[in-house]
Amino acid sequence: MADVSFSELFARALAGDPCTVVGVGDGPDVLPEPLPVGEWRRPADKTDLAVLDLCDGVTIDVGCGPGRMAAALAERGHDVLAIDVVAEAVALAQGLGVAAARHSVFDVLPHEGRWTTALLADGNVGIGGDPAALLRRIRELLEPGGRVVVDIAPPGTGIESRWAQLRCGDDTSRPFRWSVVGVDAIEELAISAGLQLRDLRSIKDRWIAVLVPGPMPVLPGLADLAVDHHAEHVAGRLDRRTNGHGTPRNGHANGHANGHTNGHANGQLNGHADDHSDGPGIAGRP
Ligand SMILES: C[S@@+](CC[C@H](N)C(=O)[O-])C[C@H]1O[C@@H](n2cnc3c(N)ncnc32)[C@H](O)[C@@H]1O
DSSP states (O other): OOOBOHHHHHHHHHTTOOEEEEESSSSGGGSOEEOOHHHHHSOOOHHHHHHHTTOOSSEEEETOTTOHHHHHHHHTTOOEEEEESOHHHHHHHHHTTOOEEEOOTTSOOTTTTOEEEEEEOTTGGGBTTOHHHHHHHHHHHEEEEEEEEEEEBOTTOOEEEEEEEEEETTEEBOOEEEEEEBHHHHHHHHHHTTEEEEEEEEETTEEEEEEEEOOOOOOTTHHHHHHHHHHHHHHHHHHHHHTTTOOOHHHHHHHHHHHHHHHHIIIIIHHHHHHHHTSHHHHOOO
16 A cells, blocks of 8 residues: 555655665665664764764754654753654654654754754755755855755765655555665755865765865856846846937846846845745655
8 A cells, every 4th residue: 555654654664664665666776674763762882973073053853753863962961952853753852852843854843044053964965855956955054154965875876766665564655756866966965056065084984075165156057047137127228228329238238137146146136046945845755
């Protein structure tokens, strides 16, 4: 049956039901893989702690699962909030003494724009299946000097996005989007989300990137559109003003339009594009 929610089956997996995750589609790499719940329910190990060394200050653990990373951070004295969409995961994290709340990362969250670190542990850059949209959303959560600590996949992986389902016994969840991002893809992806690669570490069998806020990119095409639109507007004004005076319309309009509209495109249009891309509709909630 494929009409069970992700949350319901994930909760069963956390409670000990043997569940698998299966990619939707054809091909040898979409075979069911066991959901590594044991990895998430154990205490943080030496490698986890080395990952947590990269977290700084007030930290939000996004997609905390049962909360081992947030618990270890709290033990180290960090102020930490753990969030997850699955109520049972939040309850387990709270059971470890962690401040945890049921939220999607795409909800309005406490402390927006003031987190020093956002942690995306254990492949959580895959949440929602659109890593650029997720990282743009995460960037909004950070203070200007903040950072994202991201667990990524080995070199050569690129970015793979697909539909997947959880399977527990005879039950299969509704499909959800998930992505995997490799070392080779992280820098370009970060730039597309207004972030910069600050640090890249290989820690035992894991790859960890530290991303910091950088300039927001202008979406391709929008700047040109803005220039064209503004140029028409200016040209119209010049036409009205210079009617009969023979002012060289194109020269004026182009100069004015280029200088003026670049600022417009960088500020307003980026802000607008962000509002759209960060909507819960794009990332989807399992
Ligand atoms: C790979 S598991 C978490 C593992 C955990 N970070 C750890 O290292 O132990 C992914 C988690 O992301 C959560 N999740 C999925 N979509 C989410 C969303 N939109 N916002 C917050 N959490 C989400 C899932 O419920 C799940 O607990």
